[in-house]
Amino acid sequence: MPATDAQDTKWKGSRDAWLDAAFELLLESGVGSVRILPLAKRLKVSRTSFYWFFKDREALLDALxxxxxxxxxxxxxxxxxxxxxxxxxxxxxxxxxxxxxxxxxxxxxxxxxxxxxxxxxxxxxxxxxxxxxxxxxxxxxxxxxxxxxxxxxxxxxxxxxxxxxxxxxxxxxxxxxxxxxxxxxxxxxxxxxxxxxxxxxxxxxxxxxxxxxxxxx
Missing domain, CATH: 1.10.357 (Tetracycline Repressor; domain 2)
Structure with a gap:
């Protein structure tokens, strides 16, 4: 069965959630800490789900x-x-x-x-x-x-x-x-x-x- 919107969001997070988490890491530890795996762990979502929203880490930083x-x-x-x-x-x-x-x-x-x-x-x-x-x-x-x-x-x-x-x-x-x-x-x-x-x-x-x-x- 296809995932519901709620299930889909839980699996992937959302663009704003990724940005919010990136901002938190930026504030806590500097830009060097803003990386995909730590963000995925913070959001408790799959690392690959990042690519639903951003091409790469540079695209995330540009979005910030x-x-x-x-x-x-x-x-x-x-x-x-x-x-x-x-x-x-x-x-x-x-x-x-x-x-x-x-x-x-x-x-x-x-x-x-x-x-x-x-x-x-x-x-x-x-x-x-x-x-x-x-x-x-x-x-x-x-x-x-x-x-x-x-x-x-x-x-x-x-x-x-x-x-x-x-x-x-x-x-x-x-x-x-x-x-x-x-x-x-x-x-x-x-x-x-x-x-x-x-x-x-x-x-x-x-x-x-x-x-x-x-x-x-």
């Missing part, structure tokens, strides 16, 4: 890069281009990326940047992504009346600050980060956020001021 590009680069660009009534709201749209892994996956970003230290090809992909992201942030400021130089400097400052958070693996409680958000907004835009702007931002992330640990605890 594509997932990162779509998730993080396009995710950040979409947020920078999202509708906003003011530059403050525009910045808060971008800040959504740093708090919502569905928009921007910081763990994936760290893993790809670590991989780039061993691969000139991946490093080139990083350079291209950095340029595209900073350009999107620059356009965001220019669209709201900032001159080109100021727009680029502000965009670069926002972006490099967050990449610093990621590469340093900064662990910051939500309460602490949220308390710092108004100061970051004012530094980056020259304008203090209004109460209603912060309320909308907080609501998007299910945050109520005063919850959680206090800074310095």
């Amino acid at each position: 890069i594509e997932r990162w590009r779509e998730k993080n680069t396009q995710g950040l660009i979409r947020q920078a281009e999202a509708y906003a009534d003011s530059i403050v709201e525009a910045i808060l749209n971008v800040f959504d990326c740093w708090l919502d892994p569905q928009l921007f996956d910081s763990q994936l970003e760290f893993a790809i940047r670590s991989w780039a230290l061993q691969s000139d090809e991946v490093a080139q992909q990083i350079d291209a992504a950095d340029d595209a992201r900073i350009e999107a942030l620059t356009r965001m400021f220019e669209a709201r009346g900032f001159d080109s130089l100021a727009a680029n400097a502000r965009g670069r400052t926002i972006y490099l600050t967050q990449i610093g958070y990621i590469t340093m693996k900064t662990d910051e409680a939500l309460e602490v980060r949220m308390r710092r958000i108004p100061a970051y907004v004012e530094i980056f835009t020259g304008q203090a956020p209004q109460t209603h702007e912060l309320r909308r931002f907080h609501a998007r992330h299910g945050y109520a001021p005063g919850q959680g640990a206090q800074e310095g605890d």
Whole structure:
């Protein structure tokens, strides 16, 4: 009898499952550990089932890069281009990326940047992504009346600050980060956020001021 869809999936896994497992190994042990047999064992599927989804290991690695590009680069660009009534709201749209892994996956970003230290090809992909992201942030400021130089400097400052958070693996409680958000907004835009702007931002992330640990605890 032919296998059912459920039986077929159990035997082969799925493309996303292979990619998820590859990302986990990349994060845990580096790109050298991302190999077909360890992935098959992790997924508890046949090694040969890999070839239902990928031509070879290089195709899997290319798919990891594509997932990162779509998730993080396009995710950040979409947020920078999202509708906003003011530059403050525009910045808060971008800040959504740093708090919502569905928009921007910081763990994936760290893993790809670590991989780039061993691969000139991946490093080139990083350079291209950095340029595209900073350009999107620059356009965001220019669209709201900032001159080109100021727009680029502000965009670069926002972006490099967050990449610093990621590469340093900064662990910051939500309460602490949220308390710092108004100061970051004012530094980056020259304008203090209004109460209603912060309320909308907080609501998007299910945050109520005063919850959680206090800074310095």
